[in-house]
Amino acid sequence: MLFYYTPWVDNDYNASLLIANIVAEFNLSTYNSGVDPKNYISVADATNIQTNFELDPICSCCDRFEITNKMRDHAAPFGQLPLEMQIAYADVALLLFPERCEELGPAEQDRFGGGVPITHSMSAPVPYATSSAGFALGDLTAPHELGHVLGGGHQQGNPFGPVTGTPDCARGFLEPNVPQHEQATWQTVMGGYGGNCTFLWFEDPPWDQNCVRIPLWSNPDVYYQGKPTGAMDSPPLADAFMARALNMTMPDVAEWTSYPHAAPATPTLSSNWSGCYGLYQMSWTSQTHAEHYQLLRYDPGAQQWSILAYHGTGTSTTVIVPQSDGSWLLAVRACNGSGCSSLSSSVGVTWQSQCL
């Protein structure tokens, strides 16, 4: 991803910290929703675009839709956007703008959220999104708009459905089984407010609404407060399984901008230290053109390598096997913009009561 931000955003929020938090929140939320951890986002580059989109009294060009349209049209200050994405090998660009910009603007009855170009489709991508800095994580607007770029639509009944070229289940989901005339208390990331989940204009900050976005993508098998966060095998338009859709669309999105290296070769994993009380240092060989490494743990219940023990740029980490688990199987893979290597040979680590 290529991130753009404005001087005000950097001043008010510390742009690099906000960007790191957006990436971390996105990756944690998809992982917690059952998305394969090989589908993740990372920062290709981040640029201060040196303008705050101050209100122009003649064109009034300072609302989020104006800004999003400028991005779509590569109008100033976005003239270099396609070139910069190519240079950074970015597939998607996200602009963080100051919400106080919109306070000055004409859209005063609107949330200071974000947007995506409505002409975007999976076969003809316009892979840009905008989010105000305060809403980016305040009500998860940044992951939400990224979700649109990745093919997602709002919940059933909302006119903004799945992007052309994505399955019908690529939707947000509102808390189910809410008694009539009562408000829902949550929606998944792709929830677009509306219905019984309303955003209270200006009365409360984005992180303190009656109906909040929870950091989960719809999945009928993942529960929140005892209720499923998605639906499947209902009438097609009622299906909501964004986690499944992301597993289908994210590998395609990764090919929107060509990446110059093949996926890395498979690293070799080894364990160090004695395993005393389950503590191990795991290390792996560094691989050419690897950008991230993922240490995965085998889940004997699900019978798959689905538990992420480490994701990052390093070549070692510590793990602690709890006595109740007894032993773990671990394996590592190396990833870059072309995908991930196959998993390494597995290494077993076992809880031991004695330090050798």
Ligand SMILES: [Zn+2]
């Ligand atoms: Zn939306």
